[in-house]
Amino acid sequence: MRLVFAGTPAAAVPTLRRLATSHDIAAVVTRPDAALGRRRVLTPSPVAQAALELGLPVIKAARLDDAATAEIAALEVELGVIVAYGGLVREPLLSMPTSGWINLHFSLLPAWRGAAPVQRALIAGDDVLGASVFQLVAELDAGDVYATREIGVAETATAGEALETLAHDGADLTAQVVDAIADGTADARPQVGEPTFAAKLSHADGLLDWNAPLDTVFARFRGATPEPGAHTTVGGQALKVLEAVPAADAEPLAPGRFRGTKKALLIGTGSGALAVTRVQPAGKGAMNAVDWWRGQRGGDELQAGS
Structure with a gap:
């Protein structure tokens, strides 16, 4: 099929690469270059970089306005494929x-419609993650579903790690749906069940509540890592928790x-201990958690959340 592909982050790249092997991608739509790092260097999106490597034309648009619509209209494509573009069609x-248009969404719809399905699913403690390919409609993530796939991830996987797995499995799922649409065998069915919604995470969503049970604390850590980042305070100073797992058979320790x-x-925590191996103090780089703790005066008296 002759396609237009829209996507921006690294999670969209596997689908772009997979479709480029068997279909005619007329153009790739992605968000404009973003200022990254301390020096705020303008950097193309991961999708833009992949498109360049594949020799595909790129349309950079902050939103799909009249100008972008005119560019896409001129392509005369048969199908639009969107994966985490970051704007509405x-x-x-x-x-x-x-x-x-079809959309690869990283949840088992109708669960977790919205911007942060993987993060919200992990924070909620969902045991099963997955991906869905559905027909894009005006209502948010509400279109008929062509295919879903449950995808297993490690019990300790963070949102970033889980999304990497989902992105590769989802690429194959999307390619199967595009092939079926091309040969006329695709079958989309209405979503069944009560939808849940996955709003974009804010900085506050990464705050760890040490009075909560261990599984709740760890679930929030997983869902908020790497973005917006799991964090706490110590002596009024922010401390980001970068790497952690539940501590097996740890002696009782008061929350925080x-x-x-x-x-x-x-x-x-409220029911066990979290074993933290890497942290990032405010204004500093990432470091070994034990080394950070040993460098704190009165380390034995430290209290997270204070």
């Missing part, structure tokens, strides 16, 4: 391709209290 662009071991810094 509205009419008349929505109906412009002869087969409309620290205890150092040779390999990890234990922090008490």
Whole structure:
């Protein structure tokens, strides 16, 4: 099929590469270059960089406005494919391709419609993650579903790690749907069940509540890592928690209290301890958690959340 592909982050790249092997991608739509790093260097999106490597034309648009719509209309594509582009597809662009648009979404719809499905699913403690390919409609993530796939991830996987797995499995799922649309065998069915919604995470969503049970604290850590980042305060100063796992058979420790071991810094929760191995203090780089703790005056008296 002749396609237009829209996507921006690294999670969209596997689908772009997969579709480029068997379909005619007329153009790739992605968000404009972003200022990254301390020097705020303008950097193309991961999708833009992949498109360049593949020799594909790129349309950079902050939103799919009249100008972007005109560019896409001139391509006369049969199908639009979107994966985490970061903007809405509205009419008349929505109906412009002869087969409309399909969307790879990283949840088992109708669960977790919205911007942060993987993060919200992990924070909620969901045991199963997955991906869905559906027909894009005006209502948020509400279109008929062509295919879903449950995808297993490690029990300790963060949102970033889980998304990497989902992106590769989702690429194959999307390619199967595009092939089926091309040969006329695709079958989309209405979503069944009560939808849940996955709003974009804010900085506040990464705050760890040490009085909560261990599984709740760890679930929030997983869902908020790497963005917006799991964090706490110590002595009024922010401390980002970068790497952590539940501590097996740890001695009781009051919520928020620290205890150092040779390999990890234990922090008490409402029902066990979290073993933290890497942290990032405010204004500094990432470092070994035990080394950070040993460098704090009165380390034995430190209290997370204070």
